[in-house]
Amino acid sequence: MSSTTIHRKKNxxxxxxxxxxxxxxxxxxxxxxxxxxxxxxxxxxxxxxxYDPKEAHQEKGVTIRSVGVELEEDGTRISLNIVDTPGFxxxxxxxxxxxxxxxxxxxxxxxxxxxESRIKRNPRFRDNRVHALVYFxxxxxxxxxxxxxxxxxxxxxxxxxxxxxxxxxxxxxxxxAESKKxxxxxxxxxxxxxxxxxxxxEEDDELTIDENAELRSKLPFAIVGSDRxxxxxxxxxxxxxYPWGHVDVENPKHSDFIALRNALLGSxxxxxxxxxxxxLYENYRTERLSxxxxxxxxxxxxxxxxxxxxxxLKEEQLRREEEKLREIELKVQREITEKRQELLMREHELxxxxxxxxxxxxxxxxxxxxTSSVITAGGE
Ligand SMILES: Nc1nc2c(ncn2[C@@H]2O[C@H](COP(=O)(O)OP(=O)(O)O)[C@@H](O)[C@H]2O)c(=O)[nH]1
Ligand SMILES: [Mg+2]
Numbered sequence: 001m002s003s004t005t006i007h008r009k010k011n012x013x014x015x016x017x018x019x020x021x022x023x024x025x026x027x028x029x030x031x032x033x034x035x036x037x038x039x040x041x042x043x044x045x046x047x048x049x050x051y052d053p054k055e056a057h058q059e060k061g062v063t064i065r066s067v068g069v070e071l072e073e074d075g076t077r078i079s080l081n082i083v084d085t086p087g088f089x090x091x092x093x094x095x096x097x098x099x100x101x102x103x104x105x106x107x108x109x110x111x112x113x114x115x116e117s118r119i120k121r122n123p124r125f126r127d128n129r130v131h132a133l134v135y136f137x138x139x140x141x142x143x144x145x146x147x148x149x150x151x152x153x154x155x156x157x158x159x160x161x162x163x164x165x166x167x168x169x170x171x172x173x174x175x176x177a178e179s180k181k182x183x184x185x186x187x188x189x190x191x192x193x194x195x196x197x198x199x200x201x202e203e204d205d206e207l208t209i210d211e212n213a214e215l216r217s218k219l220p221f222a223i224v225g226s227d228r229x230x231x232x233x234x235x236x237x238x239x240x241x242y243p244w245g246h247v248d249v250e251n252p253k254h255s256d257f258i259a260l261r262n263a264l265l266g267s268x269x270x271x272x273x274x275x276x277x278x279x280l281y282e283n284y285r286t287e288r289l290s291x292x293x294x295x296x297x298x299x300x301x302x303x304x305x306x307x308x309x310x311x312x313l314k315e316e317q318l319r320r321e322e323e324k325l326r327e328i329e330l331k332v333q334r335e336i337t338e339k340r341q342e343l344l345m346r347e348h349e350l351x352x353x354x355x356x357x358x359x360x361x362x363x364x365x366x367x368x369x370x371t372s373s374v375i376t377a378g379g380e
Contacts (some may be wrong), residue, residue: 015070015076015077015078015079016076016079016269017078017079017127018078018079018080018081018131018264018272018273019080019081019082019083019128019129019130019131019132020080020081020082020083020131020132020264021082021083021084021085021101021105021130021132021133021134021159021331022034022082022083022084022085022133022134022135022136022137022308023088023101023133023134023136023151023155024088024089024135024136024138025088025089025090025136025147025168026086026087026089026090028136028137028138028139028166028167029136029166029210029219029225030084030086030136031043031044031082031084031225032115032225032226032227033134033136033164033166033223033225033257034082034084035225035227035240036225036227036249036257036271037261037264037265038069038071038080038082039102039238041227041315042067042069042082043065043067043082043084055138058310061087061090061091061096061097061100062085062086062087062088062096062097062100062101063085063087064083064084064085064100064101064104065083065084065085065086066081066082066083066084066128067081067082067084067368068080068081068082068264069081069082071078071265073265073266074266078265078269081128083104083130085097085101088101088151089147093186094147094150094151095199097155098150098151100104101151102154102155102158104130105130105155105158105159106158106284108127108128108129108130108286109129109158109281109284109288110288110297111125111128112129112281113285113288119314119317127139127215129276129277129281130276131159131160131269131272131273131276132159132160132161132162132195132264133153133155133159133160133161133162134162134164134261134264134270135152135161135162135163135164135259136164136165136223137164137165137166137168137183137220138164138166139165139166139167139170139171139179139344140179140286141171141175141178141179142179142182143179143182143183143185143186144183144186144187144190146181148163149190149192152192152194153190153192156192156193156194157193157280157283158280159276159280160195160272160275160276160280161192161193161194161195161196161262162195162219162221162222162224162264163183163187163194163218163219163221164221164256164260165179165180165183165220165222165223166223166225167222167223167224167225168222168223168255168256169224169240169247169254169255171215171222176222180219180220180222183220184219184220189348191256194218194219195272195275196217197212197215197216197263197268198271199212199213202372209255211267214258215263215268218256218259221256221257221259221260222255222256223255223256223257223260224240224247224249224254224255224257225249225257226238226239226240226247227247228240228241229268230246230250232246237249237251237315238250238254241323275351327377
């Protein structure tokens with residue numbers, strides 16, 4: 001088996017890696033959305049799991065939890081890492097929560113930065129950079145709240161933010177349309193650089209332009225989630241049951257769930273990863289390294305130090321390798337010279353030997369001549 005086959009096999013086994021974060025105040029349907037997205041219970045509802053009335057008065061702040069799930073989308077394996085942020089927005093002062101989430105995103109970048117600077121790569125290193133943040137807006141029927149503006153504005157410099165309206169079935173179609181409009185107006189007014197399915201009319205093909213424009217027009221996505229299935233028209237579907245009928249999670253007339261799911265795990269997965277790597281991470285990296293040079297501040301010193309340290313180490317390693325090469329070259333040269341001298345000596349010896357032979361053999365023939373004459377003489 002060739003090495004490329006092995007490589008491909010390994011990739012297939014591991015699947016495409018993707019990391020998704022969800023944020024939003026408690027009860028907006030984050031957990032249910034995750035479970036609907038993965039089609040199984042990945043996270044149990046925090047409300048049922050963690051609620052303790054004795055602690056209800058305490059300000060707990062945000063916790064960051066990640067869980068890995070293996071999915072298969074159209075025959076492609078996806079290694080999905082889901083990061084949930086329970087407790088966000090539950091406090092009166094959310095400053096600590098903002099910092100906590102931002103810190104998490106930046107730590108993943110720092111890890112890559114450090115790994116990139118290493119001479120010897122760690123084969124077990126995991127890239128945990130978050131490629132998309134699905135931000136849940138409470139279905140108030142209005143625009144954004146201060147909390148939404150603040151968090152989306154701060155995080156969008158570090159992650160692709162995709163705004164959604166959670167529990168969209170609690171609004172009427174008219175309310176939902178109005179709310180979407182108000183939210184987008186706020187996003188524009190406050191200049192929040194969300195992920196808006198970017199396209200280039202000049203460069204992109206018609207299909208991409210249409211697809212992206214269509215997705216952009218749905219922003220913020222109206223999400224309905226459920227972890228129960230019902231029989232609707234003879235089919236088992238993920239739905240929410242109401243006295244008047246069902247809201248089918250996967251029906252595009254009822255919610256944008258499928259549009260978002262297809263974009264995240266299919267059509268836009270690569271784009272989200274590319275923007276994360278080539279734009280968001282690259283900006284972070286430049287900020288980190290240049291800040292360190294300019295101010296020498298403690299916070300940025302690490303990355304800068306790391307980079308220069310690794311540069312020095314690499315130089316040192318190069319120097320040592322060059323030295324070793326030079327030594328080898330000298331040794332070979334020395335050996336060649338020795339061999340040549342040896343050869344010359346041998347040649348010299350050989351010639352001497354030949355000369356001696358020649359001399360000796362001429363003496364022998366003279367002796368022979370003498371002997372034979374003696375014999376002849378004697379025989380006479
Ligand atoms: N009406 C409606 N209720 C939902 C939806 N998604 C979740 N819920 C319900 O809202 C409550 C909180 O949902 P959960 O997913 O735990 O929210 P989280 O706190 O953001 O993780 C639960 O009782 C869910 O059953 C939805 O799309 N529509
Ligand atoms: Mg939850």
